[in-house]
Amino acid sequence: MKRVPVQSEQQRCEALRHCPYVDEVCPNLPFTLPKRFMQQMQIDFVAHDDAPYVTTGGTDLYHKYKQANMMLATKRADGISTTDIINRIIKKFKNDAIE
Template sequence: MNKEEKQVRVYADGVYDMFHYGHARQLEQCKKLFPNTYLIVGVCSQEDVEKFKGKSVMDGYQRTESVKHCKWADEVVYPAPWIIDEKFLNDHRIDYVAHDDIPYQTADVDDAYALCKKLGKFKATKRTEGISTTDIIGKILKDRHKYLKRNIERGMSRQELGMGLWEYYQLKYDWLFCQGRKRKQD
């Protein structure tokens, strides 16, 4: 890298719940926008996530720690604002904000990135097809009983799993029945 190349401060933000390869690819795109990118990643506050998106699987600390361990992130900001203002841009000396180009609406604004776009400080990234936190949660819910059985097998109590007594014993019995049948076949 040429020492004379100016470092460009790029900011990317998100919820980053259940951090997955789609998130990592977004940050990789951001990091590779310029030859000398310093990537600041904002993790939205728990309060804003619940207000604008709903319940997250991971809390703010867990989401932040996940992002901190991504090799593309140079710095992590928590809590990050849902809507970026000029003060935030100036305080963090941000040259560009990078995010996918879908308008993120709230009750107050049509696009959380409108200011950055207006100022010419917005760089669009592409979403990774086939992966999202919503998809992962959907798969878990679809196969809910399989995951409950798995955790019963690992010794979790019905209270830890938030299960009623009937459902717990029904799944536990099914698991024991299947295990017994497998042993007989072996």
């Protein structure tokens, strides 16, 4: 929802497949999932950081999962965000060009 991803969806799915906490990767899904779909796929919870992701209508995208106790709040790690990674790559290329 922020920018064009650095990795393709296929690359992101492949990275997730190697996470020990992931049972199955389902590509090409909408940003939020209908409750019926979650029940059919036996999805127990949504894992995402606890920051509210507010839509243009003023609603937190994760509100329905939080209210249903289906939200597992994750913690962000310093230096792991896409922005941090992009900035490190740019800095490295700039430094390499100067040398």
